[in-house]
Amino acid sequence: MSRGNLLLIPVDRNDTGYRYHPLLRDCLRNELRRDEPGRARELHRRTSAWYAEHGDPDRAIEHAVAAEDAERAGELLWARLPHSQLTTVQRCLDRFPAGEIAAHPSLAPSAATGQR
Numbered sequence: 001m002s003r004g005n006l007l008l009i010p011v012d013r014n015d016t017g018y019r020y021h022p023l024l025r026d027c028l029r030n031e032l033r034r035d036e037p038g039r040a041r042e043l044h045r046r047t048s049a050w051y052a053e054h055g056d057p058d059r060a061i062e063h064a065v066a067a068e069d070a071e072r073a074g075e076l077l078w079a080r081l082p083h084s085q086l087t088t089v090q091r092c093l094d095r096f097p098a099g100e101i102a103a104h105p106s107l108a109p110s111a112a113t114g115q116r
Contacts, residue, residue, distance in 0.1 A: 041067045048072060065095045074106030 044067035
């Protein structure tokens with residue numbers, strides 16, 4: 001499929017998994033923003049839940065942050081904190097203003113660990 005110029009990129013050498021080519025991804029995102037401007041947050045929330053259920057907490061955190069769901073991001077980050085790389089913690093915390101971090105009991109402890 002990836003060799004058929006279908007705007008797919010293999011994620012492994014065995015061609016068992018694919019992702020959209022960045023041009024197609026960007027086109028689909030722009031279309032979503034134009035046609036259903038409020039839907040992206042909900043899709044990120046659902047994607048976060050899917051990744052969490054399927055054992056990929058780092059991607060679950062990324063999508064919770066993209067959904068601007070500070071409560072969910074905090075819960076996931078706190079549960080993952082001992083195992084998360086500093087860059088993951090920092091990227092998550094940088095996406096939220098200090099007041100929002102302080103206002104969410106699940107996000108504040110991650111910032112209080114000195115990671116920010």
